[in-house]
Amino acid sequence: MSAPARLAKRDARPRRGAPEETRRxxxxxAAEEFNRLGYEGTDSNRLAxxxxxxxxxxxxxxxDKREIFLAAYAEWVDREWEEVSAALDLGGEVTRRAGRIVxxxxxxxxxxxxxxxxxxxxxxxxxVVREFYRGQRRRQFELLARLRAAAGDPPRPxxxxxxxxxxxxxSADAMAEDEAEALGLDPAAMRAxxxxxxxxxx
Numbered sequence: 001m002s003a004p005a006r007l008a009k010r011d012a013r014p015r016r017g018a019p020e021e022t023r024r025x026x027x028x029x030a031a032e033e034f035n036r037l038g039y040e041g042t043d044s045n046r047l048a049x050x051x052x053x054x055x056x057x058x059x060x061x062x063x064d065k066r067e068i069f070l071a072a073y074a075e076w077v078d079r080e081w082e083e084v085s086a087a088l089d090l091g092g093e094v095t096r097r098a099g100r101i102v103x104x105x106x107x108x109x110x111x112x113x114x115x116x117x118x119x120x121x122x123x124x125x126x127x128v129v130r131e132f133y134r135g136q137r138r139r140q141f142e143l144l145a146r147l148r149a150a151a152g153d154p155p156r157p158x159x160x161x162x163x164x165x166x167x168x169x170x171s172a173d174a175m176a177e178d179e180a181e182a183l184g185l186d187p188a189a190m191r192a193x194x195x196x197x198x199x200x201x202x
Contacts (some may be wrong), residue, residue, distance in 0.1 A: 030050070030051070030068045031075065031076065037114070038117065073136065076112060077136050098195045110175075171194055
């Protein structure tokens with residue numbers, strides 16, 4: 001790579017001190033910490049240090065631990081739907097596409113099972129988190145409708161989409177936390193049933 005190309009590449013990257021990059025690093029580190037330790041197992045000072053910053057930097061970007069948790073959850077939703085969209089873009093036979101979507105959802109929920117457990121706890125206990133969660137759910141309805149429209153599919157009742165999302169999300173959480181196996185259920189059979197649900201929705 002030539003010197004001008006290296007310089008252009010370096011200049012294209014946000015500087016470590018740029019506010020948007022600092023915020024991104026804080027959110028990414030917080031997501032990992034919440035996933036590993038749970039919401040109650042960490043604090044803002046630890047979150048700042050995990051991102052490589054002094055604790056005072058945290059409060060330049062977030063009011064408190066709850067605010068950064070909500071930012072981490074919004075990023076989680078974005079990432080999940082980006083993966084779903086990419087899986088649909090790969091095309092193929094409908095059952096194959098449905099299987100791909102189910103597998104990526106299961107992997108995503110397994111990877112972030114600690115974050116998801118904290119989300120469920122906070123949604124039950126904290127009205128601010130509950131309303132934010134419901135706002136993200138409304139956004140998921142819109143994302144699903146947009147995916148259908150992009151594929152040329154007709155719209156469906158929101159209640160139908162809600163049941164699909166509730167089923168996928170709760171099932172993925174249960175399988176990520178080995179709840180199915182603990183209850184003597186066959187994970188492969190559950191996956192097959194989820195693929196059937198998604199196939200019917202595509």
